[in-house]
Amino acid sequence: MQDELRPKLVGARVKRVEDPRLLTGQGSYTDDYRPAGMLHVALLRSTHAHARILAIDTAPAAALTGVVAVFTGDELAGDARPLLATSTMKTYHPTPMPMLARGRVRYVGEPVAAVVAKNRYVAEDAARAIAVDYAPLAAECDAERAAEASAPLLHEDAGTNVILAREFVRGDTRAMAQAHLRVAARFRFRRKAVLAIENRCYLAEYSRGRGELTLYSTTQVPGIVRDALAALMDMPGHHIRVVAADVGGGFGGKTSVYPEELLVAVLARRLGRPVKFASDRLEDLQATNQAFDEIVDAELGVAADGTIVALTADITGDVGAYSIYPWTAALEPVQVASFLPGPYRVPNYRAAVRGVATPKAPMGPYRGVGRPPAVFVMERLVDMAARKLGLDPVELRLKNVVAAHEFPYRTGSGIVWDRSGFTECLTAARDALGYHELRRSQAKARAAGRWIGIGFASYAELTGVGSKIPAAPGMPINTGTETATVRIDPSGSVTAIFGVASQGQGLETTLAQIVADELGVRFEDVRIVQGDTAGRALMTGTYASRSAVLAGGAGKLAAAAVREQVLRGAAHLLEAAVEDLVAGDGRVSIRGTDRGITVREIAGTIYRQFGRLPPELQQELEATRLYDPQLGTTSCATHAAAVEIDPETYRVAILRYVVAEDCGTVINPMIVDGQVHGGVAQGIGAALFEEIVYDAEGQLLTANLADYVVPSACEIPAIEVSHIDAQSPTTLGGFRGMGEGGTIGAPAAVANAVADALAPLGIEVTELPLTPERLYRLVAAARGTG
Numbered sequence: 116m117q118d119e120l121r122p123k124l125v126g127a128r129v130k131r132v133e134d135p136r137l138l139t140g141q142g143s144y145t146d147d148y149r150p151a152g153m154l155h156v157a158l159l160r161s162t163h164a165h166a167r168i169l170a171i172d173t174a175p176a177a178a179l180t181g182v183v184a185v186f187t188g189d190e191l192a193g194d195a196r197p198l199l200a201t202s203t204m205k206t207y208h209p210t211p212m213p214m215l216a217r218g219r220v221r222y223v224g225e226p227v228a229a230v231v232a233k234n235r236y237v238a239e240d241a242a243r244a245i246a247v248d249y250a251p252l253a254a255e256c257d258a259e260r261a262a263e264a265s266a267p268l269l270h271e272d273a274g275t276n277v278i279l280a281r282e283f284v285r286g287d288t289r290a291m292a293q294a295h296l297r298v299a300a301r302f303r304f305r306r307k308a309v310l311a312i313e314n315r316c317y318l319a320e321y322s323r324g325r326g327e328l329t330l331y332s333t334t335q336v337p338g339i340v341r342d343a344l345a346a347l348m349d350m351p352g353h354h355i356r357v358v359a360a361d362v363g364g365g366f367g368g369k370t371s372v373y374p375e376e377l378l379v380a381v382l383a384r385r386l387g388r389p390v391k392f393a394s395d396r397l398e399d400l401q402a403t404n405q406a407f408d409e410i411v412d413a414e415l416g417v418a419a420d421g422t423i424v425a426l427t428a429d430i431t432g433d434v435g436a437y438s439i440y441p442w443t444a445a446l447e448p449v450q451v452a453s454f455l456p457g458p459y460r461v462p463n464y465r466a467a468v469r470g471v472a473t474p475k476a477p478m479g480p481y482r483g484v485g486r487p488p489a490v491f492v493m494e495r496l497v498d499m500a501a502r503k504l505g506l507d508p509v510e511l512r513l514k515n516v517v518a519a520h521e522f523p524y525r526t527g528s529g530i531v532w533d534r535s536g537f538t539e540c541l542t543a544a545r546d547a548l549g550y551h552e553l554r555r556s557q558a559k560a561r562a563a564g565r566w567i568g569i570g571f572a573s574y575a576e577l578t579g580v581g582s583k584i585p586a587a588p589g590m591p592i593n594t595g596t597e598t599a600t601v602r603i604d605p606s607g608s609v610t611a612i613f614g615v616a617s618q619g620q621g622l623e624t625t626l627a628q629i630v631a632d633e634l635g636v637r638f639e640d641v642r643i644v645q646g647d648t649a650g651r652a653l654m655t656g657t658y659a660s661r662s663a664v665l666a667g668g669a670g671k672l673a674a675a676a677v678r679e680q681v682l683r684g685a686a687h688l689l690e691a692a693v694e695d696l697v698a699g700d701g702r703v704s705i706r707g708t709d710r711g712i713t714v715r716e717i718a719g720t721i722y723r724q725f726g727r728l729p730p731e732l733q734q735e736l737e738a739t740r741l742y743d744p745q746l747g748t749t750s751c752a753t754h755a756a757a758v759e760i761d762p763e764t765y766r767v768a769i770l771r772y773v774v775a776e777d778c779g780t781v782i783n784p785m786i787v788d789g790q791v792h793g794g795v796a797q798g799i800g801a802a803l804f805e806e807i808v809y810d811a812e813g814q815l816l817t818a819n820l821a822d823y824v825v826p827s828a829c830e831i832p833a834i835e836v837s838h839i840d841a842q843s844p845t846t847l848g849g850f851r852g853m854g855e856g857g858t859i860g861a862p863a864a865v866a867n868a869v870a871d872a873l874a875p876l877g878i879e880v881t882e883l884p885l886t887p888e889r890l891y892r893l894v895a896a897a898r899g900t901g
Contacts, residue, residue, distance in 0.1 A: 125629060125848070128784050129624055129638060131785075131786065133619075146316045148331050154233065155237075158230075161222065161223055163251055164813025166220050168227070182230060184382075184386065185229070186229045194381040195347045196346075199212070201443075201590075202590055204279060204281065204443075206279060208274075210436075220249070221270075221474055223401065226378070227247060229382070231390065255267055255473065279444055281452070282466065283453070285461075285463065285528075288427075288465050294418065294425060295416075296416070298417075300496070300879065301881060302411040304411075305806045305882070306808075307407050307408075307800075308399075308805065311366055311618075313364060314395065328348075330380055333359070333365075334369050336369075336372075336655060337358065337648050341654070343440065357647075358647050360646060361617075367482050367484065371442065375392050375394070400817065401815055403476070405479065406447070408807075415493075415497070417500050419504075422514060426496075429466075432444075432447055435472070435476050436475060439477050445587055445588050445590075446586070450484050454486045455528070459517065460516075466527075475809055480658065483858040484855070487859050490572055490859055490862070491862050491883060493863075494571070495879070498870060498871070530577055533746075533843065536751060536841045540573065540752050541753045543837045543839060544571065544774065545755070567757065569756070570755070570757075572862075573754075573860075576856065578853070579663070580595055580659060581595040581746050581747055582595035583595070595744075596742070597615065597743075598613075598742075599740060600738070602735070604722075607713065607714045607715025613669070615661075615666045616645055617646060622666070626667065628783060630674045633675055634675075634698075636714055664744060664852050665743075668847035680736050684720070687732060691705050702714065753860070754772070754864035757771040758770060765891045772795065772833070774837070776836070776838060779840070780840065780843075787838065790856075791836050793857060797857065798859070799826055799865060804830075878897050880893075
């Protein structure tokens with residue numbers, strides 16, 4: 116029942132309730148917890164990319180004053196099983212990941228030994244005192260060469276370095292031969308660091324008397340971590356509590372279960388004292404899961420009028436040394452193939468993907484997961500085809516995007532797009548950019564010798580996925596359901612408890628808006644509790660643009676159930692029919708009159724005069740509901756960029772940046788804009804700056820923030836955002852996910868703009884990031900001077 120007295124909080128620019136504490140240094144991060152008797156862990160990490168461990172001498176470390184204990188992998192082997200990400204994919208080989216390396220190391224930075232000491236300084240000194248006798252083994256760091264049968268094996272039990280493979284086929288694979296025009300290239304999307312502002316940190320406490328373990332973790336997925344610890348440590352789930360309080364960014368890098376998390380839990384149980392591990396930036400760059408790293412050989416066939424006929428791709432993903440838990444190494448490269456067709460009609464599609472193990476840090480999810488490389492490849496092919504056909508790239512896109520009457524539309528990889536604003540986003544971005552006038556200005560600038568380019572990128576993504584679609588292919592874990600509990604206490608205050616865990620995106624604000632609207636109370640009366648597994652049977656976390664869709668849906672259901680309880684109580688107290696009541700702003704009134712009662716009064720009566728109530732009202736004002744969107748929903752956007760390249764320094768300056776996005780019902784436009792801005796900044800980093808570099812022996816060459824370059828505020832332009840606001844037809848509240856979109860569209864839009872700027876030189880862009888050195892080499896080769 117929609118009531119005129121109910122506040123309209125969803126859609127309002129409500130200030131974030133998190134910000135006062137976070138901006139004044141009052142946040143509670145994992146590293147802020149310092150329980151009495153806490154010990155610190157420092158890790159000795161491998162200096163070899165691939166080697167056999169012959170011996171480890173820990174005696175010098177153990178002799179140092181302040182050292183409590185030193186452990187190797189063999190000494191802890193009986194305390195927990197290794198992390199093992201399984202899959203039902205037939206062509207997948209699991210790779211057990213130990214807490215500490217046993218017998219062999221497989222990448223530089225892999226933990227080898229752990230020192231537990233009274234402070235971190237002693238622990239670090241002691242770790243350096245450990246002597247390890249290594250026998251170096253052959254290692255192949257190039258993924259394509261590592262895939263060859265003669266390459267040295269990283270995991271001998273697998274019998275191959277190709278630890279996963281999959282193929283997608285739709286339509287007639289021979290259609291490419293009949294295309295009027297075929298454009299093809301080898302595309303390279305380089306490895307990237309997650310680089311959250313907060314490094315990973317874990318603190319474990321164990322109560323021997325109660326047999327209970329509490330882990331404070333900088334994680335996005337406290338529920339998944341709890342379930343993993345229960346399984347790996349053979350503990351009952353209700354004896355484990357995982358808390359993710361304030362988290363300083365995650366971006367996907369904190370969605371996996373890490374060996375260090377398991378390690379501190381094992382050490383706390385073994386020693387009976389709190390144990391903390393806090394990584395430094397070197398460790399973060401060495402051992403936090405890294406992103407992307409794909410080679411894509413792709414070809415697009417089009418008819419003479421620009422209609423897409425066929426698309427083919429062969430994808431090689433460098434997945435690093437281990438398959439991450441629980442998502443598996445298939446997550447990133449398979450999603451490249453899954454999302455490659457994008458928002459376009461592609462009647463004939465074939466894509467083959469393989470994930471190859473190499474002696475590098477594991478590849479894991481990063482904001483966008485597979486879609487940034489997929490969109491880069493597809494959007495470059497579209498621009499290349501438009502240029503060869505002499506067609507406008509925007510018009511070619513409009514010709515091929517799935518039209519409104521074609522939804523739901525099944526792509527070549529099997530993904531189904533529900534009704535979304537594909538065309539609307541494209542035209543809105545075009546118009547916001549002032550495209551035709553900008554083209555005229557570009558022509559004048561080119562005549563004056565300036566390198567100015569305009570680039571577009573359109574994409575579609577599946578968000579808020581439900582139980583019928585696994586988050587990773589073949590992964591036997593259901594992460595498609597979410598739960599919420601809404602409770603009103605005797606003071607009339609509302610507590611809403613969710614299974615998600617904020618990583619800084621404002622969930623305390625947006626979820627409170629949803630609950631307050633549905634319940635008919637004031638925004639300030641709602642407190643959101645999230646990131647804590649205590650008392651929660653079902654809990655996962657925040658990833659895959661799911662929080663607004665799944666947690667928002669569960670919150671709506673739970674709040675609606677409590678609202679019905681409140682209305683029944685009010686009807687009894689006001690002696691009125693439920694259908695005659697309206698609720699809003701914390702008050703229930705009889706429609707058309709000034710008679711009413713506050714939610715506080717209703718709650719106080721129910722809780723304090725329980726025996727005077729009829730049996731049907733003798734219950735707490737509380738409800739727990741689960742929500743499963745089954746399939747999920749489609750989000751989309753178009754990004755447009757105008758850039759200028761300095762012909763002397765090859766620096767790329769972004770002159771304009773426009774985003775038109777459809778995330779369904781916009782809960783809080785201010786937060787949505789912030790999400791878009793942050794995502795675009797990270798996408799610009801992937802397009803122009805950020806690259807993890809290993810040498811041929813597997814040594815990390817970008818191990819600090821002098822060598823690994825990220826954009827600063829000076830390199831990020833003002834970002835103009837338009838909202839299409841087409842409600843999802845498949846989710847409660849019409850919500851769509853939008854947390855990853857900025858990162859998905861930006862690399863391709865910037866790449867297309869740079870390619871457009873260099874078009875007079877006949878240069879095509881096929882590799883990211885476009886560093887000044889790469890641009891110089893492209894120009895030199897085009898001019899015959901390279």
